[in-house]
Amino acid sequence: MPVSEDDVRRALAAVPAPDGRGTLAASPALSPIVVADGRVAFAILTTPEQAPRLESLRRAAEAAVKALPGVGEVLVSLTAERAAPAARPPQSHRPAEAPLLGAGIRHMVAVASGKGGVGKSTVAANLALALARQGHAVGLLDADIFGPSAPTLFALKQKPESDGRRLKPLAAHGIRLMSIGFLVDPEVAMIWRGPMVVSALTQMIRDVEWGPLDVLVIDMPPGTGDVQLTLAQQTRLAGAVIVSTPQDLALADARRGVAMFRKVDVPILGLIENMSYFVCPHCGGRSEIFGHGGAAAEAAKLGVPMLGDIPLDPEIRATSDAGTPVVATAPDGPHARAFLDIAEALWSRLEGGALRRPPPRIVME
Numbered sequence: 001m002p003v004s005e006d007d008v009r010r011a012l013a014a015v016p017a018p019d020g021r022g023t024l025a026a027s028p029a030l031s032p033i034v035v036a037d038g039r040v041a042f043a044i045l046t047t048p049e050q051a052p053r054l055e056s057l058r059r060a061a062e063a064a065v066k067a068l069p070g071v072g073e074v075l076v077s078l079t080a081e082r083a084a085p086a087a088r089p090p091q092s093h094r095p096a097e098a099p100l101l102g103a104g105i106r107h108m109v110a111v112a113s114g115k116g117g118v119g120k121s122t123v124a125a126n127l128a129l130a131l132a133r134q135g136h137a138v139g140l141l142d143a144d145i146f147g148p149s150a151p152t153l154f155a156l157k158q159k160p161e162s163d164g165r166r167l168k169p170l171a172a173h174g175i176r177l178m179s180i181g182f183l184v185d186p187e188v189a190m191i192w193r194g195p196m197v198v199s200a201l202t203q204m205i206r207d208v209e210w211g212p213l214d215v216l217v218i219d220m221p222p223g224t225g226d227v228q229l230t231l232a233q234q235t236r237l238a239g240a241v242i243v244s245t246p247q248d249l250a251l252a253d254a255r256r257g258v259a260m261f262r263k264v265d266v267p268i269l270g271l272i273e274n275m276s277y278f279v280c281p282h283c284g285g286r287s288e289i290f291g292h293g294g295a296a297a298e299a300a301k302l303g304v305p306m307l308g309d310i311p312l313d314p315e316i317r318a319t320s321d322a323g324t325p326v327v328a329t330a331p332d333g334p335h336a337r338a339f340l341d342i343a344e345a346l347w348s349r350l351e352g353g354a355l356r357r358p359p360p361r362i363v364m365e
């Protein structure tokens with residue numbers, strides 16, 4: 001018999017409510033429960049101040065559901081539903097006992113775009129691979145909860161192994177990988193509300209054995225503010241890289257992306273212009289079909305560095321779509337060169353020290 005929402009509720013009747021009155025099953029702090037294919041996800045709503053004290057309750061709820069027959073992965077999170085920047089308490093209010101997510105990760109870099117389809121995931125994956133080729137220990141977190149791309153980009157289908165507490169990232173071409181696409185069906189993640197998205201994200205950082213990493217590249221979902229805010233508040237995010245295409249429209253979106261990070265005090269590490277120019281495979285001639293250079297002009301206007309540009313090329317498309325990213329499969333070719341140059345520019349910005357900023361102001365565990 002597949003596990004049902006009622007089974008989960010019955011299991012949660014053995015767990016106390018966060019306020020100690022009655023059971024978690026009957027508590028208003030329990031979010032809707034999502035059950036699919038033996039995988040269960042729900043959140044316990046709380047406040048940033050209370051969250052650290054509820055970690056043992058979160059674990060108890062997780063254990064109670066895991067003990068049910070037929071249950072595979074269980075995702076239980078503590079979520080503060082309203083964590084708007086304006087409502088952030090000053091730094092001194094951050095509970096001392098709540099650790100920042102991602103200890104052991106030297107630099108966390110968000111790769112973002114203002115809209116979908118500009119090649120953000122392709123760039124994130126190849127950038128991660130390029131950093132690894134330069135000798136760094138690299139992880140790639142596909143945080144695009146609504147449209148995970150790592151399973152396709154790396155042709156990976158297997159589920160990550162778990163020791164009951166933590167998940168082991170998958171490995172491909174020398175980097176460590178985690179994606180919501182390895183854990184739940186895309187249709188399940190599609191219906192998640194803000195708090196569920198945030199909890200899935202925090203778990204993919206906190207409950208994954210990333211090991212010591214030089215860089216964790218985070219492939220961000222387009223648009224949404226929840227994820228940006230969570231990373232800004234709960235991690236020591238080094239900064240964001242914005243991917244854009246040269247068209248005016250995409251640049252307007254890129255501006256929005258930049259503004260979103262600036263609002264939550266995350267530095268912009270630079271802009272990357274993707275699908276920037278086309279090199280004819282027959283004659284080698286270079287054509288700038290979208291009017292190359294728009295991103296450089298925009299970067300100058302916004303006062304952020306230009307990290308580099310990537311050509312529009314059928315090989316980049318074919319290798320991405322076949323699960324064999326170009327930096328891994330043709331590391332000596334011109335496309336890989338473009339990514340390697342950007343990786344070098346990014347690394348020197350990360351290590352340059354100019355970007356250090358004070359820790360974020362609140363932590364919700």
Ligand code: ADP
Binds near residue numbers: 118274275314318
């Ligand atoms: P996003 O993450 O912004 O939605 P993707 O990385 O999924 O974008 O890319 C969208 C499509 O464009 C994919 O089919 C990908 O292979 C293709 N693509 C991305 N970058 C390039 C490029 N530089 N040249 C050719 N095709 C590209």
